[in-house]
Amino acid sequence: MSNSNALDIGKVAKETGLPASTLRYYEDKGLIKSNGRNGLRRLFPNNVIQRLALISLGRMAGLSLDEIGTMFTAQGPEINRELLSNKADELDEKIKELSAMRDGLRHAAACPAPSHFECPKFLKLLDIVGKSKRKKRVKSKPI
Amino acid sequence: MSNSNALDIGKVAKETGLPASTLRYYEDKGLIKSNGRNGLRRLFPNNVIQRLALISLGRMAGLSLDEIGTMFTAQGPEINRELLSNKADELDEKIKELSAMRDGLRHAAACPAPSHFECPKFLKLLDIVGKSKRKKRVKSKPI
DNA sequence: GTACAACTTCAAGTCAACTTGAGGTCAAGT
DNA sequence: ACTTGACCTCAAGTTGACTTGAAGTTGTAC
Numbered sequence: 001m002s003n004s005n006a007l008d009i010g011k012v013a014k015e016t017g018l019p020a021s022t023l024r025y026y027e028d029k030g031l032i033k034s035n036g037r038n039g040l041r042r043l044f045p046n047n048v049i050q051r052l053a054l055i056s057l058g059r060m061a062g063l064s065l066d067e068i069g070t071m072f073t074a075q076g077p078e079i080n081r082e083l084l085s086n087k088a089d090e091l092d093e094k095i096k097e098l099s100a101m102r103d104g105l106r107h108a109a110a111c112p113a114p115s116h117f118e119c120p121k122f123l124k125l126l127d128i129v130g131k132s133k134r135k136k137r138v139k140s141k142p143i
Numbered sequence: 144m145s146n147s148n149a150l151d152i153g154k155v156a157k158e159t160g161l162p163a164s165t166l167r168y169y170e171d172k173g174l175i176k177s178n179g180r181n182g183l184r185r186l187f188p189n190n191v192i193q194r195l196a197l198i199s200l201g202r203m204a205g206l207s208l209d210e211i212g213t214m215f216t217a218q219g220p221e222i223n224r225e226l227l228s229n230k231a232d233e234l235d236e237k238i239k240e241l242s243a244m245r246d247g248l249r250h251a252a253a254c255p256a257p258s259h260f261e262c263p264k265f266l267k268l269l270d271i272v273g274k275s276k277r278k279k280r281v282k283s284k285p286i
Numbered sequence: 287g288t289a290c291a292a293c294t295t296c297a298a299g300t301c302a303a304c305t306t307g308a309g310g311t312c313a314a315g316t
Numbered sequence: 317a318c319t320t321g322a323c324c325t326c327a328a329g330t331t332g333a334c335t336t337g338a339a340g341t342t343g344t345a346c
Contacts, residue, residue, distance in 0.1 A: 040324050053269035061244050084252040091245040095238055101204050102234035109227040126196035183294050
C-alpha cells in the first residue's frame with residue numbers, strides 16, 4: 001500500500017468536498033502545498049485536510065483567499081490572533097445588520113398595510129438602509 | 144425653477160450615495176425608471192429615492208438584482224411577501240452560522256493553546272466547518 | 287456668448303474565486 | 317497489451333455588479 005501520509009487529489013476532494021480544480025487553484029495560490037508527486041500526480045500530506053478546513057473557516061468568516069494566505073506564514077499554519085479578533089468584531093457588526101434586516105423583512109412580509117410605502121415601520125427601515133448606504137459603500141464580500 | 148418632482152441624476156446620486164453610473168446601470172436593468180428627459184439628461188421622479196432604498200434593502204438581505212427586479216412587477220413596486228419571508232428565514236440561517244463562526248474566531252483568538260491544532264474546541268469548530276462544507280457548496284452571495 | 291462641469295452613449299474592463307476545455311500523461315486493473 | 321479513468325498543464329471563460337474610458341452634447345453660471 002502507498003504511504004498513509006499521502007493523499008492524492010481525488011482523496012482530498014472526496015474528503016473535503018472541494019473539487020480537484022479548486023485544490024489545484026489553492027495550491028497555485030500557495031494556500032496548500034503538495035508533498036511531492038507520484039509520477040505527475042500530486043501527493044498531499046494528511047494535514048492538508050485540516051488546513052482546508054481552516055481555509056473554509058476563513059472563507060466563511062469573510063476572509064479573502066489572500067487574507068487567509070497571510071495567516072499561513074513562514075513557520076507554518078500559525079494563526080494571527082489579532083486578525084481573528086478583528087474578523088470576529090466585523091462578524092458581530094454584520095450579524096447586527098443582518099438581524100435588523102431580517103426583522104425588517106419579517107415585518108414587511110407580515111405588514112397589513114396595502115402598500116409597504118404606507119407603512120411607517122417599513123419606511124423607517126428604508127430610511128435606515130439609506131443612511132447606512134450613505135455611510136459606506138457595501139462592497140460585496142463572500143460569506 | 145424646474146419641476147420639483149424631477150431629479151437629475153446628480154441629485155439622485157448625492158441623495159442616495161450611489162454613483163451615477165450605478166443609477167444608469169439600474170435603469171438599464173429596469174430596476175428604476177426615469178420620467179423623461181431634459182434635453183438628453185434623465186429626470187427621475189422623486190420616489191426613485193425610496194425605490195433605491197428598497198433596492199439597497201434587497202441587496203443587503205442578499206437578493207440579486209434580478210431577484211429584486213421580480214419584486215417590481217407590472218402594478219408597481221409591490222412586494223412579494225413570500226419572497227420576503229423566505230429571505231428572512233435565510234437570513235436567520237446565516238445569522239446562526241455567522242454567530243457560530245464569530246464564537247469560534249473569538250475563541251481561537253483568545254485560546255492559550257500553543258497551536259490551534261492542539262485546542263479541542265478549535266478542532267471541533269473546524270470539524271463543523273468541514274461538515275457544513277460537505278453539505279452544500281457555499282456560493283458566495285453579496286451582502 | 288462662451289466656458290465648463292455635468293451630463294450622454296456604448297463598449298470594454300475589473301474583481302474574486304473559481305470552472306472549463308483542449309490536449310496530453312500515466313497507473314492499474316483485466 | 318490495452319483500455320480507461322483519474323490525473324496533469326495552461327489558457328481562457330464565467331458570474332454579478334459595477335466601473336471606466338473615449339468621444340460627444342448641453343444646461344447654466346458668468
